[in-house]
Amino acid sequence: MKTAFILAFGLLFHFQISAQILNNYTESDSSRIDGLKLGIIGGVTLGAFTYVHAIQNHIWWKGEKSEFHFEWNNDWKYSLGADKVGHFFFSYAIADIYYQTLKYSGIGHKDSRLYSTILSAAYQTYTEIKDGFSKKWGFSWGDFGANTLGTLYPLLQDQCDFFQNVNFKISFEKSQRFEAGSHNYIFDDYESTYHWMTINLCNLFPDEYQNFFTRFINLAVGHSVKGLDNSGRANHEFFIGIDWNIESLPGDSDILKLLKSIINKYHLPAPAVKVYPGIIWYGLKF
Structure with a gap:
């Protein structure tokens, strides 16, 4: 009973925050909906959900089941918090x-923002509930909080123009332990995963100085972890580099805008320097 109450409270808290922010988005837009495009999106969504769910089940949920429980002991330790950034x-x-x-x-x-927020929140919450019935994992309030912040960040960008210049990307480069067979999927190996915060410096300067910059090149701050083999030598890695802003490229058709938005979630190889631990320069950092 206590577990159910805490879970219900957490879910209510999540969606209450979303509802408050989405209050200004609930007006219906007078738009012409393309039934074929929407049908294709629905079909792709169903297929993607089935595929991703199968992978998640294989990686995380196929082990021993348990009653619903919370994970308190190892939640912030096993990946030095890199999983929270991923969530x-x-x-x-x-x-x-x-x-x-x-x-x-x-x-x-308005409606697109509303539905996309609900879709993201619903799937991520479903994932956490499934974790709660896994003996190995358990429901993580840290993951749940990171999911909530990630889901709401596009709304913050709508409400505050400054945050439109700060976006997030991901990239992968095989780690030694991944090449040794530690994981079946690279995105499950946090040593192979790099998270990037990109900043559009051009837009942050006054108008009279913007001609000196290009919107195609952004500043990037990256993070990864190494040594997650229980040897006691796990550490963070931090990088500073440049990032290619794909959305700044020419092409204003609806399909090109969509494709550029999707591609722009991945940090393409670019010059960078590791600033911690130690200094290492990369001509191209993947």
Whole structure:
């Protein structure tokens, strides 16, 4: 009973925050919806959900089951918190990509933002509940909080222009332990995963100085972890580099905007320097 009460309270808290922010988005837009495009989006969504769910079940949920429980002991230790950054990113990416996808189908701005937020929040919450019935994992309030922040970040960007210049990306480069067979899927290996915060410096300067910059090149701050083999030598890695802003490239058709938005969630190889631990320069950092 106590577990059910805490879970219900957490879910109510999540959606109450969303509802408050989405209050200004609930007006219906007068838009022409393309039934074919919307049908294709629905079909792709169903297929993607089935495929991703199968992978998640294989990686995380096929082990021993348990009664619903919370994870308190190892939640912030086993990946040095890199999993929380990942939860934030994927919730943010799902919400933003679905917003662009629904707009492409002809749904208006407000409704697209509403539905994409609900889709992201619902799937990520479902994932956490499934974790709660896994003996190995358990429901993580840290993951839940990161999911909430990631889902709501596109709404913050709508409300505050400054945050439109701060976006998040991901990239992968095989780690030594991944190449040794530690994981079946690279996105499950946090040593192979790099999360990036990108900043559009051009837009942050006064108008008279913007001609000296290009919107195609952004500043990037990256993070990864190494040494997650229980040897006691686990550490964070931080990077500073540049990032290619794909959305700044020419092409204003609906389909090109959608494709550029999707591609722009991945940090393409670019010059960078590792600033911690130690200094290492990369001509191209993947």
